[in-house]
Amino acid sequence: MWRRVTSLSHLLSSPKSSPQLTPTSYGPKIWETLSTEVSKKSGGGIFSKERSPFITFVLGGPGSGKGTQCSRIVETYGFTHLSAGDLLRKEITMNSENGAMILDTIAKGKIVPSEVTIKLIRKAIESAENDKFLIDGFPRTEENRIAYERIIGAEPNIVLFFDCPEEVMVKRVLSRNEGRVDDNIDTVKERLKAFRSLNLPVINHYSNKGVLYKIDGTGTEDEIFERVRAVFDAWK
Numbered sequence: 001m002w003r004r005v006t007s008l009s010h011l012l013s014s015p016k017s018s019p020q021l022t023p024t025s026y027g028p029k030i031w032e033t034l035s036t037e038v039s040k041k042s043g044g045g046i047f048s049k050e051r052s053p054f055i056t057f058v059l060g061g062p063g064s065g066k067g068t069q070c071s072r073i074v075e076t077y078g079f080t081h082l083s084a085g086d087l088l089r090k091e092i093t094m095n096s097e098n099g100a101m102i103l104d105t106i107a108k109g110k111i112v113p114s115e116v117t118i119k120l121i122r123k124a125i126e127s128a129e130n131d132k133f134l135i136d137g138f139p140r141t142e143e144n145r146i147a148y149e150r151i152i153g154a155e156p157n158i159v160l161f162f163d164c165p166e167e168v169m170v171k172r173v174l175s176r177n178e179g180r181v182d183d184n185i186d187t188v189k190e191r192l193k194a195f196r197s198l199n200l201p202v203i204n205h206y207s208n209k210g211v212l213y214k215i216d217g218t219g220t221e222d223e224i225f226e227r228v229r230a231v232f233d234a235w236k
């Protein structure tokens with residue numbers, strides 16, 4: 001079964017507050033109400049009183065199941081899925097201004113500069129009409145997170161973290177055969193290193209804020225989705 005994060009085992013500290021997750025305490029307008037509160041709190045940024053979507057960050061190491069579970073969330077709850085990795089890969093395919101730099105960075109398992117990624121996320125949010133977004137694989141670093149908050153002007157409503165042992169993640173990545181330039185053992189090792197040193201502090205930050213939901217990322221796609229459902233059904 002799923003459980004809400006109270007601590008991220010030995011790696012993460014305990015949250016100072018907990019998300020309010022009592023399903024019965026919210027009516028059907030929950031997405032709208034909560035996201036309006038968030039945007040008012042942060043001020044500035046790209047959202048207005050008329051438009052303040054519900055934002056979910058989806059985090060986890062390479063091969064932890066972020067993309068797969070995001071597709072299921074889209075089907076069931078009608079979110080718009082923005083994968084930071086996919087947005088960056090699209091720039092490579094389109095041979096855009098930053099394409100070559102992005103390819104080189106991804107091939108090395110390093111992190112693309114915040115401004116580049118955030119510009120793509122911002123454009124995607126602005127061109128979608130939905131009021132519910134999944135931002136998958138971002139923020140990767142504390143610097144990403146702080147730049148996002150400054151530019152977009154809102155914090156995420158909730159953050160999902162797919163927690164998965166490294167052996168499981170490596171096995172999944174090396175067997176998925178999607179033709180990705182970074183799905184090889186050397187780059188996977190770099191990506192795991194980046195995940196541990198740069199992404200875990202971000203996860204820790206959201207745990208401390210009480211908005212993080214840690215989901216056991218092991219098992220079948222259906223088993224994991226049952227854990228995800230428990231989070232979203234409580235928020236609906």
Ligand code: UDP
Pocket residue numbers: 060061062063066083084085086088105106107109110111112113117136137138139140182191
């Ligand atoms: N990436 C990045 N910033 C982001 C998201 C992705 O620099 O905000 C780059 C980074 O090099 C990462 C790669 O894109 O290793 C692939 O990311 P994605 O989330 O698609 O894959 P995952 O690591 O989850 O398998």
Ligand code: MG
Pocket residue numbers: 066067083085136137
């Ligand atoms: Mg992905």
